[in-house]
Amino acid sequence: QYAKLGALTSALALSMSWGVSTALGQTVLTVTHSSPADSHFGEAAIAFKQSLEAQTDGAIDVVIQRLDNEREALESVQFGTQECAIVSAGPLGNFVPETRVLDVPFLFDGYEHARGVLDGETGQELLALFPRYGLEGVAWMENGFRNLTTGSKSIASPDDLVGMKIRTMENPIHIAAWQAAGVLPTPMAFSELPPALQQGTVDGQENPIPVILANNLDMMQQHLYLTRHVYSPGIFACNPDFVAGLDEQQQAALKTSGAFAAAANRKRVEKDELVGIETLRDRGIDIVEIDDIQAYRDAMASAYADFEAEFGAERLQAIRDWS
Numbered sequence: 283q284y285a286k287l288g289a290l291t292s293a294l295a296l297s298m299s300w301g302v303s304t305a306l307g308q309t310v311l312t313v314t315h316s317s318p319a320d321s322h323f324g325e326a327a328i329a330f331k332q333s334l335e336a337q338t339d340g341a342i343d344v345v346i347q348r349l350d351n352e353r354e355a356l357e358s359v360q361f362g363t364q365e366c367a368i369v370s371a372g373p374l375g376n377f378v379p380e381t382r383v384l385d386v387p388f389l390f391d392g393y394e395h396a397r398g399v400l401d402g403e404t405g406q407e408l409l410a411l412f413p414r415y416g417l418e419g420v421a422w423m424e425n426g427f428r429n430l431t432t433g434s435k436s437i438a439s440p441d442d443l444v445g446m447k448i449r450t451m452e453n454p455i456h457i458a459a460w461q462a463a464g465v466l467p468t469p470m471a472f473s474e475l476p477p478a479l480q481q482g483t484v485d486g487q488e489n490p491i492p493v494i495l496a497n498n499l500d501m502m503q504q505h506l507y508l509t510r511h512v513y514s515p516g517i518f519a520c521n522p523d524f525v526a527g528l529d530e531q532q533q534a535a536l537k538t539s540g541a542f543a544a545a546a547n548r549k550r551v552e553k554d555e556l557v558g559i560e561t562l563r564d565r566g567i568d569i570v571e572i573d574d575i576q577a578y579r580d581a582m583a584s585a586y587a588d589f590e591a592e593f594g595a596e597r598l599q600a601i602r603d604w605s
Protein backbone atom coordinates (compact mmCIF):
# COMPACT_ATOMS: atom_id res chain seq x y z
CA GLN A 283 0.00 0.00 0.00
CA TYR A 284 2.66 2.49 1.11
CA ALA A 285 4.95 1.49 -1.72
CA LYS A 286 2.15 2.21 -4.17
CA LEU A 287 1.48 5.56 -2.55
CA GLY A 288 5.21 6.32 -2.69
CA ALA A 289 5.34 5.48 -6.38
CA LEU A 290 2.31 7.64 -7.03
CA THR A 291 3.74 10.65 -5.18
CA SER A 292 7.07 10.35 -6.96
CA ALA A 293 5.30 10.10 -10.30
CA LEU A 294 3.34 13.21 -9.37
CA ALA A 295 6.46 14.99 -8.25
CA LEU A 296 8.12 13.99 -11.49
CA SER A 297 5.40 15.54 -13.61
CA MET A 298 5.36 18.63 -11.40
CA SER A 299 9.00 19.50 -11.77
CA TRP A 300 11.46 17.98 -14.20
CA GLY A 301 8.75 16.50 -16.32
CA VAL A 302 8.32 20.07 -17.44
CA SER A 303 10.86 20.85 -20.08
CA THR A 304 11.07 23.87 -22.28
CA ALA A 305 10.19 24.08 -25.95
CA LEU A 306 13.84 23.41 -26.77
CA GLY A 307 13.66 20.14 -24.87
CA GLN A 308 15.79 21.53 -22.08
CA THR A 309 15.74 19.98 -18.64
CA VAL A 310 15.14 22.61 -15.98
CA LEU A 311 17.19 22.32 -12.79
CA THR A 312 16.15 24.69 -10.03
CA VAL A 313 18.68 25.23 -7.27
CA THR A 314 17.82 27.34 -4.24
CA HIS A 315 20.06 28.88 -1.59
CA SER A 316 19.54 30.97 1.50
CA SER A 317 21.58 34.15 0.96
CA PRO A 318 21.51 37.03 -1.55
CA ALA A 319 23.23 36.51 -4.94
CA ASP A 320 26.24 38.51 -3.73
CA SER A 321 27.35 35.95 -1.16
CA HIS A 322 29.33 32.76 -0.61
CA PHE A 323 26.29 30.67 -1.59
CA GLY A 324 25.22 32.97 -4.42
CA GLU A 325 28.64 32.75 -6.07
CA ALA A 326 28.55 28.97 -5.73
CA ALA A 327 25.18 28.78 -7.47
CA ILE A 328 26.37 31.01 -10.32
CA ALA A 329 29.55 28.95 -10.80
CA PHE A 330 27.41 25.80 -10.86
CA LYS A 331 25.03 27.25 -13.45
CA GLN A 332 27.82 28.43 -15.74
CA SER A 333 29.63 25.12 -15.55
CA LEU A 334 26.65 22.82 -16.00
CA GLU A 335 25.03 24.80 -18.81
CA ALA A 336 28.34 24.98 -20.69
CA GLN A 337 29.16 21.32 -20.15
CA THR A 338 25.73 20.13 -21.31
CA ASP A 339 25.57 22.53 -24.26
CA GLY A 340 22.51 24.13 -22.75
CA ALA A 341 20.55 20.86 -22.49
CA ILE A 342 20.16 21.65 -18.79
CA ASP A 343 18.81 25.07 -17.87
CA VAL A 344 19.83 25.99 -14.31
CA VAL A 345 17.42 28.34 -12.50
CA ILE A 346 18.73 29.93 -9.28
CA GLN A 347 16.22 30.97 -6.64
CA ARG A 348 16.38 32.20 -3.07
CA LEU A 349 14.75 30.09 -0.36
CA ASP A 350 15.86 30.99 3.12
CA ASN A 351 14.01 28.28 4.97
CA GLU A 352 16.66 25.58 4.64
CA ARG A 353 14.57 22.77 6.15
CA GLU A 354 11.88 23.43 3.54
CA ALA A 355 14.51 23.45 0.80
CA LEU A 356 15.76 19.99 1.80
CA GLU A 357 12.19 18.67 2.11
CA SER A 358 11.40 19.93 -1.39
CA VAL A 359 14.52 18.28 -2.79
CA GLN A 360 13.68 15.03 -1.01
CA PHE A 361 10.10 15.13 -2.23
CA GLY A 362 11.13 16.16 -5.73
CA THR A 363 9.31 19.46 -6.10
CA GLN A 364 12.69 21.12 -6.62
CA GLU A 365 15.78 19.49 -8.08
CA CYS A 366 18.65 20.82 -5.96
CA ALA A 367 19.50 23.08 -3.02
CA ILE A 368 22.53 24.63 -1.42
CA VAL A 369 21.94 24.84 2.31
CA SER A 370 23.99 25.15 5.45
CA ALA A 371 24.24 21.88 7.36
CA GLY A 372 22.02 23.43 10.07
CA PRO A 373 18.96 21.26 9.40
CA LEU A 374 20.89 18.53 7.52
CA GLY A 375 21.30 16.29 10.56
CA ASN A 376 17.51 15.96 10.73
CA PHE A 377 17.66 14.33 7.26
CA VAL A 378 21.01 12.49 7.31
CA PRO A 379 21.64 11.89 11.03
CA GLU A 380 25.23 10.69 10.58
CA THR A 381 26.27 14.21 9.44
CA ARG A 382 25.60 15.54 12.95
CA VAL A 383 29.11 14.61 14.00
CA LEU A 384 30.33 17.64 12.02
CA ASP A 385 28.20 19.96 14.17
CA VAL A 386 30.11 19.33 17.40
CA PRO A 387 31.58 22.62 18.68
CA PHE A 388 35.35 23.16 18.72
CA LEU A 389 35.93 20.06 16.58
CA PHE A 390 37.98 21.80 13.89
CA ASP A 391 40.99 24.10 14.36
CA GLY A 392 40.45 26.12 11.24
CA TYR A 393 39.39 26.07 7.59
CA GLU A 394 42.21 23.81 6.43
CA HIS A 395 41.27 21.21 9.02
CA ALA A 396 37.53 21.29 8.29
CA ARG A 397 38.02 21.21 4.52
CA GLY A 398 40.53 18.38 4.84
CA VAL A 399 38.03 16.28 6.76
CA LEU A 400 35.20 17.01 4.29
CA ASP A 401 37.39 16.29 1.27
CA GLY A 402 38.84 13.20 2.93
CA GLU A 403 37.41 9.84 3.93
CA THR A 404 35.00 11.15 6.59
CA GLY A 405 33.35 13.64 4.26
CA GLN A 406 33.15 11.25 1.34
CA GLU A 407 31.75 8.43 3.48
CA LEU A 408 29.07 10.77 4.75
CA LEU A 409 28.13 11.83 1.21
CA ALA A 410 27.75 8.16 0.27
CA LEU A 411 25.03 7.78 2.94
CA PHE A 412 22.74 10.45 1.48
CA PRO A 413 20.81 8.20 -0.97
CA ARG A 414 19.59 6.14 2.01
CA TYR A 415 17.68 9.22 3.10
CA GLY A 416 16.30 10.20 -0.30
CA LEU A 417 18.97 12.77 -1.14
CA GLU A 418 21.99 12.90 -3.41
CA GLY A 419 24.96 14.66 -1.78
CA VAL A 420 26.67 16.24 -4.78
CA ALA A 421 29.35 18.24 -2.92
CA TRP A 422 30.14 19.70 0.47
CA MET A 423 29.77 23.45 0.62
CA GLU A 424 30.93 25.81 3.33
CA ASN A 425 29.13 28.36 5.44
CA GLY A 426 32.06 29.15 7.73
CA PHE A 427 32.99 29.28 11.41
CA ARG A 428 30.14 30.67 13.45
CA ASN A 429 30.46 33.73 15.70
CA LEU A 430 28.14 35.00 18.37
CA THR A 431 26.40 38.36 18.06
CA THR A 432 24.20 40.15 20.57
CA GLY A 433 21.92 43.17 20.60
CA SER A 434 22.02 45.57 23.52
CA LYS A 435 23.35 43.02 26.03
CA SER A 436 27.12 42.65 26.05
CA ILE A 437 29.18 39.73 27.29
CA ALA A 438 32.45 39.83 29.25
CA SER A 439 32.67 36.04 29.66
CA PRO A 440 30.50 33.01 28.86
CA ASP A 441 29.01 33.35 32.37
CA ASP A 442 27.08 36.34 31.06
CA LEU A 443 25.35 34.08 28.53
CA VAL A 444 23.40 32.30 31.24
CA GLY A 445 19.72 32.88 30.72
CA MET A 446 20.15 34.72 27.41
CA LYS A 447 17.90 33.83 24.49
CA ILE A 448 20.09 33.00 21.51
CA ARG A 449 18.67 32.00 18.14
CA THR A 450 20.24 28.77 16.90
CA MET A 451 19.69 26.74 13.78
CA GLU A 452 17.28 23.81 13.99
CA ASN A 453 20.21 21.63 14.94
CA PRO A 454 20.10 19.31 17.97
CA ILE A 455 23.88 19.35 18.52
CA HIS A 456 24.08 23.15 18.58
CA ILE A 457 21.04 23.32 20.83
CA ALA A 458 22.59 20.86 23.32
CA ALA A 459 25.90 22.77 23.34
CA TRP A 460 24.22 26.11 24.09
CA GLN A 461 21.99 24.56 26.72
CA ALA A 462 25.11 23.26 28.46
CA ALA A 463 26.37 26.86 28.54
CA GLY A 464 23.18 27.97 30.29
CA VAL A 465 21.74 29.69 27.23
CA LEU A 466 18.06 29.43 26.32
CA PRO A 467 18.47 28.34 22.69
CA THR A 468 15.69 29.49 20.39
CA PRO A 469 15.85 27.36 17.23
CA MET A 470 14.26 28.83 14.11
CA ALA A 471 14.69 28.89 10.35
CA PHE A 472 16.98 31.55 8.87
CA SER A 473 13.95 33.24 7.29
CA GLU A 474 12.62 34.00 10.79
CA LEU A 475 15.89 35.42 12.10
CA PRO A 476 15.84 39.07 10.90
CA PRO A 477 12.35 39.75 12.31
CA ALA A 478 13.29 38.03 15.58
CA LEU A 479 16.37 40.27 15.92
CA GLN A 480 14.46 43.40 14.95
CA GLN A 481 11.62 42.70 17.37
CA GLY A 482 14.01 41.67 20.14
CA THR A 483 12.41 38.26 20.67
CA VAL A 484 15.97 36.92 20.98
CA ASP A 485 19.02 38.54 22.63
CA GLY A 486 21.41 37.34 19.97
CA GLN A 487 22.31 34.83 17.32
CA GLU A 488 25.35 33.15 15.81
CA ASN A 489 26.49 32.95 12.20
CA PRO A 490 29.64 32.99 10.08
CA ILE A 491 31.09 36.30 8.80
CA PRO A 492 29.92 35.62 5.19
CA VAL A 493 26.30 35.21 6.37
CA ILE A 494 26.40 38.25 8.69
CA LEU A 495 27.84 40.38 5.87
CA ALA A 496 25.60 39.25 3.02
CA ASN A 497 22.42 39.53 5.07
CA ASN A 498 23.32 42.75 6.96
CA LEU A 499 22.76 41.06 10.31
CA ASP A 500 25.19 43.62 11.81
CA MET A 501 22.51 46.27 11.26
CA MET A 502 20.32 44.39 13.74
CA GLN A 503 23.03 43.64 16.33
CA GLN A 504 25.48 45.70 18.39
CA HIS A 505 28.26 43.27 19.37
CA LEU A 506 30.11 40.60 17.41
CA TYR A 507 32.19 38.12 19.43
CA LEU A 508 34.71 36.20 17.33
CA THR A 509 34.02 32.91 19.11
CA ARG A 510 34.42 30.66 16.03
CA HIS A 511 32.78 28.05 18.24
CA VAL A 512 31.57 25.72 15.54
CA TYR A 513 32.26 25.05 11.88
CA SER A 514 29.18 25.24 9.70
CA PRO A 515 29.41 23.09 6.59
CA GLY A 516 26.99 23.42 3.73
CA ILE A 517 25.71 20.86 1.29
CA PHE A 518 24.82 20.81 -2.39
CA ALA A 519 22.01 18.25 -2.45
CA CYS A 520 19.86 17.03 -5.32
CA ASN A 521 16.91 14.72 -5.76
CA PRO A 522 18.24 11.19 -6.50
CA ASP A 523 15.50 10.37 -9.05
CA PHE A 524 16.27 13.56 -10.93
CA VAL A 525 19.97 12.66 -11.02
CA ALA A 526 19.16 9.10 -12.14
CA GLY A 527 17.09 10.54 -14.99
CA LEU A 528 20.10 12.38 -16.45
CA ASP A 529 22.34 10.62 -18.96
CA GLU A 530 25.81 9.51 -17.89
CA GLN A 531 27.58 12.52 -19.33
CA GLN A 532 25.16 14.90 -17.64
CA GLN A 533 25.61 13.11 -14.33
CA ALA A 534 29.37 13.53 -14.61
CA ALA A 535 28.86 17.21 -15.51
CA LEU A 536 26.66 17.63 -12.43
CA LYS A 537 29.43 16.25 -10.23
CA THR A 538 32.18 18.43 -11.71
CA SER A 539 29.89 21.47 -11.61
CA GLY A 540 29.29 20.74 -7.91
CA ALA A 541 33.06 20.80 -7.44
CA PHE A 542 33.24 24.16 -9.27
CA ALA A 543 30.53 25.49 -7.00
CA ALA A 544 32.42 24.32 -3.92
CA ALA A 545 35.62 25.99 -5.12
CA ALA A 546 33.82 29.31 -5.80
CA ASN A 547 32.10 29.04 -2.43
CA ARG A 548 35.35 28.49 -0.51
CA LYS A 549 37.09 31.31 -2.35
CA ARG A 550 34.33 33.73 -1.35
CA VAL A 551 34.36 32.52 2.27
CA GLU A 552 38.11 33.22 2.36
CA LYS A 553 37.61 36.71 0.93
CA ASP A 554 34.81 37.46 3.39
CA GLU A 555 36.92 36.24 6.31
CA LEU A 556 39.87 38.33 5.13
CA VAL A 557 38.13 41.66 4.56
CA GLY A 558 34.74 41.09 6.17
CA ILE A 559 35.70 41.85 9.76
CA GLU A 560 37.11 45.25 8.74
CA THR A 561 34.03 45.95 6.62
CA LEU A 562 31.77 45.10 9.56
CA ARG A 563 33.85 47.27 11.89
CA ASP A 564 33.55 50.18 9.44
CA ARG A 565 29.81 49.67 9.29
CA GLY A 566 29.76 50.21 13.05
CA ILE A 567 29.31 46.94 14.92
CA ASP A 568 31.46 46.47 18.05
CA ILE A 569 33.90 43.60 17.31
CA VAL A 570 35.38 41.61 20.17
CA GLU A 571 38.30 39.15 19.76
CA ILE A 572 38.07 36.41 22.37
CA ASP A 573 41.28 35.96 24.39
CA ASP A 574 39.98 33.12 26.51
CA ILE A 575 38.34 30.73 24.07
CA GLN A 576 38.89 27.93 26.58
CA ALA A 577 36.21 29.52 28.75
CA TYR A 578 33.70 28.90 25.94
CA ARG A 579 34.86 25.31 25.53
CA ASP A 580 34.51 24.80 29.29
CA ALA A 581 31.04 26.33 29.28
CA MET A 582 29.89 23.73 26.75
CA ALA A 583 31.87 20.86 28.29
CA SER A 584 28.96 19.15 30.02
CA ALA A 585 27.42 18.41 26.59
CA TYR A 586 30.50 16.49 25.48
CA ALA A 587 29.61 13.30 27.41
CA ASP A 588 26.47 13.07 25.27
CA PHE A 589 28.37 13.83 22.07
CA GLU A 590 30.90 11.12 22.93
CA ALA A 591 28.08 8.68 23.66
CA GLU A 592 26.43 9.51 20.31
CA PHE A 593 29.48 9.59 18.04
CA GLY A 594 32.17 7.71 19.98
CA ALA A 595 35.05 9.44 21.76
CA GLU A 596 37.55 7.79 19.38
CA ARG A 597 35.71 9.01 16.30
CA LEU A 598 35.66 12.57 17.60
CA GLN A 599 39.34 12.35 18.49
CA ALA A 600 40.19 10.97 15.04
CA ILE A 601 38.51 14.00 13.45
CA ARG A 602 40.32 16.35 15.84
CA ASP A 603 43.64 14.66 15.07
CA TRP A 604 43.25 14.91 11.28
CA SER A 605 46.37 16.21 9.59
Ligand code: EAX
Pocket residue numbers: 316317352369370372425451471472488489490493514
Ligand atom coordinates in the same frame (compact mmCIF):
# COMPACT_ATOMS: atom_id res chain seq x y z
O1 EAX B 1 22.94 29.31 5.41
O2 EAX B 1 20.43 29.43 9.40
C1 EAX B 1 21.58 29.88 9.48
O3 EAX B 1 21.96 30.55 10.44
C2 EAX B 1 22.55 29.62 8.36
O4 EAX B 1 23.83 29.83 8.77
C3 EAX B 1 22.18 30.55 7.24
O5 EAX B 1 20.93 30.20 6.81
C4 EAX B 1 23.09 30.48 6.08
